[in-house]
Amino acid sequence: MISRQRMVAGKTFEDKLNRILVLSPLPIITNISCMDGQGIIKAKNDVYLDIGHKSVRVGAQNLALLCCLVYLVFGGSLLLTIIFLPVSKSGYQFFLNAFLMVFFGIHLFYLYNMYESYLQLKKHKFIRFNRQRRQVALPFGEKGQFIIIPWEKIYAWAGTTLMLSDTTAIPLSTLTITMASPIDVTNFKGRYEVACGAEINCIMQWECIRTFMEDGPEACPDPSNLDSLEEYFDSRRRWKENKILVGWQIYKQKIRDWMHYSYFAYWLNDKIQERLEYTELSEEIKRWSESIPESQWRKPSPELEEANALAMTYYEQGGKLG
DSSP, X not given: OOOGGGOOTTOEEEOXXXXXEEEESSOOOOSSXXXXXXXXXEEEOSSEEEEOOOOSHHHHXXXXXXXXXXXXXXXXXXXXXXXXXXXXXXXXXXXXXXXXXXXXXXXXXXHHHHHHHHHHHHHSOOEEEETTTTEEEESOSGGGOXXXXXXXXXXXXXXXXXXXXXXXXXXEEEEEEEEEOSSOTTOEEEEEEEEEESHHHHHHHXXXXXXXXXXXXXXXXXXXXXXXXXXXXXXXXXHHHTTSSOTHHHHHHHHHHXXXXXXXXXXXXXXXXXXXXXXXXXXXHHHHTSOOOGGXXXXXXXXXXXXXXXXXXXXXXXXXXX
């Protein structure tokens, strides 16, 4: 574990299998465009930005496809057995019962997995960034209570690990946001992590937050609507109207949707999002989230302004973050 006392934005720590690129403190300009590739922006207004869990839609679709493949392979094997081998009436009943047991067993596993995912999401509240107060509310307190800290004191980094196999080495990067531990001068308290695939994706995801805090809501992407049931219906309608899919392609897409349980996955994402709406906020956080007069807005510290000036000079000379 790298001591937090050694961390400053732009610095990197590397060994043979790991690399950490520090993004904050101080949250300096990265000179990279922002993009919410993981869909973690959940709410945005003139006062605050909320980031939360990634969509459950993709996971639900991938697991559904796996379940479909398992029971289709099992059902096909039973069908071939019945066709090519002599089977008695009781044998037919046995095969039918076996197929039904596998079919319902797989789907019970599927529903249980989705319920477990929902319970996990309930444990991890969102993080709220207040640009007017230049503060961040992190759910790292007792029983998930929010702790409010200064924006410039937040710790964030893009961590990359090489996943090794016999023939390849695949780099996988994760954006981590955390805060200093109040009892350990070298460690952290709580972590919010989002898998981004590549380091550049972590930086672009972080830039969504940084540009909101420094440049305002117009500089930050809006919450994504791509995983909603409404978007699912709209996309299929657009494909037909614009003739993106024609003839056999339409039926292939219907088969894909069926094997991915697409309707259910989009519906489930909407329902989970509704249940995870932020209605149980304390009065302190509600007051903290209200707009304040512009004359009371906090300004960037001289240290951050100086660091940004140095960073911009460095970028103009051809340098890059990290």
